Amino acid sequence: MIPEARRYPYFDIRFQTPQISPTILSEALPLLETILAGLVFLLGISLPIHLLYRFHPPGWPWHALAVLAALGIGFAPGTDLLNTVPGTFLYGFAVGFLGIWGLGGLAGFHRRDATRKTG
Numbered sequence: 001m002i003p004e005a006r007r008y009p010y011f012d013i014r015f016q017t018p019q020i021s022p023t024i025l026s027e028a029l030p031l032l033e034t035i036l037a038g039l040v041f042l043l044g045i046s047l048p049i050h051l052l053y054r055f056h057p058p059g060w061p062w063h064a065l066a067v068l069a070a071l072g073i074g075f076a077p078g079t080d081l082l083n084t085v086p087g088t089f090l091y092g093f094a095v096g097f098l099g100i101w102g103l104g105g106l107a108g109f110h111r112r113d114a115t116r117k118t119g
Contacts, residue, residue: 033085040089044096052104063105070098 057063074095081087 037089037092040093041096044093045100048097048101048104052101057105060106063102066098066102067106068102070095070102073098 073091079087082091
């Protein structure tokens, strides 16, 4: 009995799949990490601004503590978590969120009442 591949040699066409996935991943990952870093930065800045606008800022000591915590996290020596990409995003989000939340509350970010007239 002749094997199937030898009986019909013209129909035994095997295409090699190109190995492009490592190239695509090595070129796309830095761009995707940059986009993700921008989105985390936008969320870390816009979320406290929205919360300060939506809910009036509570007492100033909490905002002063938030600024001190942001400075403490920002100036703390690096850990093993900071050497990873998710850890860097987490540190950046925490410093950005606490810094904007603290400074925005201390600056007196308030909504303007509709009954108040300007001028």
